[in-house]
Amino acid sequence: MVTLADLGFCQNIICEAIICTFNLDGRPNAAPMGATIKNSQEIILTIYNSAETLKNLQITKSATLNLTGNIDFYYKSTLKDDGLPADWFKKSDTVNAPKLKAADATVSLSIKDFEPVDEIRTRVTCYVKHVEALKVYPQTYCRAMPAVLEAIIHATRIKALISVEAEQEHVAKLYSLIQNCIDVVNRSAPNSHYTELMTDLQKKIDLLRGGLKT
Secondary structure, X not given: OOOOHHHOOOOOOOEEEEEEEEOOOOOEEEEEEEEEEXXXXXXXXXXXXXXXXXHXXXXXXXXXXXXXXXXXXXXXXXXOOOOOOHHHXXXXXXXXXXXXXXXXXEEEEEEEEEEEOOOOEEEEEEEEEEEEEOOOOOOOOOOHHHHHHHHHHHHHHHHHHOOOHHHXXXXXXXXXXXXXXXXXXXXXXXXXXXXXHHHHHHHHHHHHOOOOOO
C-alpha cells in the first residue's frame, strides 16, 4: 500500500501538487497548491479566500491532490485564461472530485474542517481516503523546472492579491522574484519550452498588473 511518505511528504515540508475539485456547474477545476501533512492520514492546505478551489471545497467537501512532473499542468492550471481541457480529467472512484488522468500519483481527500488563517486565507484540514501511484523512471535534474514552478506559485499569489491595496508592496516583491526565476531559466535552459512558458507568464502577469513594471 502506497503511503504519503512514499510520495515524499514529510513533516514541516511544503509539497507542491495540483488540487482538483468540481465547480458548482460540475466542470472540473485544477489549481497548483502547496500541501503539508499533519500526520500520515491528514493533509493541510492553506487557500486564498478568493480562490475557486476553496468555494468548491466548501460545497463538495472532496478533492484530489495530484502529483506530476509535467510542468505544463502547473502552468496551464494557474491563470486558466482559456479554461482547462475536459480530457485532462476523469472522476475519482473514491471521492466526489475529478483527478488528472496523467498524474503520477493521486491522493483522494475528504474535508475535515476549515479554519480562518487571516482576512485573506483559510486553512483546510483533509482526511486521506485513498492513495494511488504509478511507478515512474527517475528524471535528470535541471534548475529550469523548479524555477518555472516557483514563478507559477508567485503568479498565483499575485492573482489573489493584485486588487488588495494593502498588499501592493508584497505584489511588487513577488514580481521581482518572478524576474529572478526568469533569469535562472534563461541561463539553465535557453531557447527551451521552459523559456516559452516564462515569456508567456511574464505577459500575463504584466496584464494583471496593468502593465506596471518594477
